[in-house]
Structures are given as C-alpha cells and as structure tokens.
Amino acid sequence: MEDKCVPTRYEIAVKKIKEMILNGELKEGEKLPSEIEFSRTLGVSRATLREAFRILEDEGLIKRYHGVGTFVSKIPFxxxxxxxxxxxxxxxxxxxxxxxxxxxxxxxxxxxxxxxxxxxxxxxxxxxxxxxxxxxxxxxxxxxxxxxxxxxxxxxxxxxxxxxxxxxxxxxxxxxxxxxxxxxxxxxxxxxxxxxxxxxxxxxxxxxxxxxxxxxxxxxxxxxxxxxxxxxxxxxxxxxxx
CATH class of the missing domain: 3.40.1410.10 (Chorismate lyase-like)
Known part of the structure; x- marks a missing residue:
C-alpha cells in the first residue's frame, strides 16, 4: 500500500527552492539558473522541476517569462x-x-x-x-x-x-x-x-x-x-x- 505521507519528488523540490528563497540564497528579482543547470543542482529531472515551478508560480514565489527566464518574485512578507x-x-x-x-x-x-x-x-x-x-x-x-x-x-x-x-x-x-x-x-x-x-x-x-x-x-x-x-x-x- 502506498504511503501517502511520503512527499513526492516535486514536493521535495518545492521545499528546497522555498528554503533557498527564504534564506536569501536566491534573492528577490534574481533570475534562476537554466532548467538543465537547476535540475542538476536539486538532483531532480527537468519534468519534476517544471512541476515544482508551476506550484511556486501559483503561490506567487516565482514568475516565468516566455523566452526570457524564471525570476524570484518580490514577496510582501x-x-x-x-x-x-x-x-x-x-x-x-x-x-x-x-x-x-x-x-x-x-x-x-x-x-x-x-x-x-x-x-x-x-x-x-x-x-x-x-x-x-x-x-x-x-x-x-x-x-x-x-x-x-x-x-x-x-x-x-x-x-x-x-x-x-x-x-x-x-x-x-x-x-x-x-x-x-x-x-x-x-x-x-x-x-x-x-x-x-x-x-x-x-x-x-x-x-x-x-x-x-x-x-x-x-x-x-x-x-x-x-x-x-x-x-x-x-x-x-x-x-x-x-
């Protein structure tokens, strides 16, 4: 039986990226590395990274611009x-x-x-x-x-x-x-x-x-x-x- 309490790979990726933003490793307005580079850094596939990006964008933590890149949003804490x-x-x-x-x-x-x-x-x-x-x-x-x-x-x-x-x-x-x-x-x-x-x-x-x-x-x-x-x-x- 599947253990529903075990986080998925994209949930782990979301958590890691959030921690990088909150501890200042990734700063507001900063452009994120390319998908290839960032997925290697996080140890996940590009598909997993894209799903993590989708969630982070929904939550307002990042903003993706077609043909330009992905950026850390300004967050009003x-x-x-x-x-x-x-x-x-x-x-x-x-x-x-x-x-x-x-x-x-x-x-x-x-x-x-x-x-x-x-x-x-x-x-x-x-x-x-x-x-x-x-x-x-x-x-x-x-x-x-x-x-x-x-x-x-x-x-x-x-x-x-x-x-x-x-x-x-x-x-x-x-x-x-x-x-x-x-x-x-x-x-x-x-x-x-x-x-x-x-x-x-x-x-x-x-x-x-x-x-x-x-x-x-x-x-x-x-x-x-x-x-x-x-x-x-x-x-x-x-x-x-x-």
Missing amino acids: IKSGMEELASITKLIERQGMKPGTTDVVIKKVRPSEKEAAMMGISQEEEIYRVERVRTADGVPVLFCIDRIPARFVKGEFKLEKESLFDYLQEDLGIYISYAVSDILPVEAKVAGVHKKLNMKSRSAVVLLLEQLHYDENDNPIFYSSNFFSPEKFRFYIVRRRK
Whole structure:
C-alpha cells in the first residue's frame, strides 16, 4: 500500500527552492539558473522541476517569462510574533504597506454548533458573521471570518473601519485584552480560500489561525478564523531558556 505521507519528488523540490528563497540564497528579482543547470543542482529531472515551478508560480514565489527566464518574485512578507495580539491592520502598516479590505459579507445568522460552542452561547442566540479579504498594497494576504454575538452590537452592525479591534473599542466600548489561539495548516480549498487569495492551486496549504478573543473581564467577545497565505505572512515566537 502506498504511503501517502511520503512527499513526492516535486514536493521535495518545492521545499528546497522555498528554503533557498527564504534564506536569501536566491534573492528577490534574481533570475534562476537554466532548467538543465537547476535540475542538476536539486538532483531532480527537468519534468519534476517544471512541476515544482508551476506550484511556486501559483503561490506567487516565482514568475516565468516566455523566452526570457524564471525570476524570484518580490514577496510582501508580513512578520508577527505569536505572543503579541495586534490587529491585522497594524501588522500590515508596520511593514510599510497600506492595509485594505475587499469582498466584505456581513450576515446576521444563528451560529453553527461549533460556533456556539466556541463562544459559549446557545444556537438560538443570533450572531453577526463577517467575512473579509484583507489586502496589503492591494495584494490579498488573508481571508478572515469573524463571529460576534448580536447582543454586543448597538443598532446595525457597520464595519466602516479597517480594524475590527478599533470598531469594537471606539464604537462599542469593548476593549479586546487577549485571545486564545490555535494555528494549523489546512488546504486552500477550505471555504474557497484559494479563490479569495487568488491562489491557482486548490491543494496549496494555508495557515489557519483560530482565535477566541476576550475583554479585560475575561468575557469571550468574538471568535475568528483567519486564513493566512504562508508566502505573505510569517509567524515567529521568542522562546527563552529558564
């Protein structure tokens, strides 16, 4: 029986090329070696290298120009420490990029069983479910789904600010103090994320950050699912030895 956990040759090639880009061995804007030379360097066939190139181009890491060559793309990395809770708007601005929002969908609905359980509410209690695509300098970098109980909202829910944190604090008087988070890799086809982030490959992997946000009195306020493009966001954590 075939072991589906064993990576294929082109997946290994993709990983090697990504590492070369991320560690600076291959720099932004640099032209890659010829297929013959590069396939020898990686120890793979030209067919395998072409498949790796197709995936990397889908993910926006490289750009191929017919008759000219293949180049490393400029990648807008957005870095954040996992120990810090900051709005996506602030994270994007820190990198010197302009935050934006597209494809906003706001619905007043009854929560699913999972949503109700996460927020500790009844499935009979209405919530606002807010779906948005966040952009950095016009490039889609994140698809987010936020759920907030309707009882917290005064009147009609209107998200006219880029930051949900700012809206909660300035319009609703709710200050988000901390969040409990889980992060895991999922296929981009989940919730149609590959389309929302302009990813050509449905099988590409994105990072899902699920968070339950609390106010300063330890009350759960809203539950979010954030799907990050791994080529646009990089998370890190500082670990100290005791």
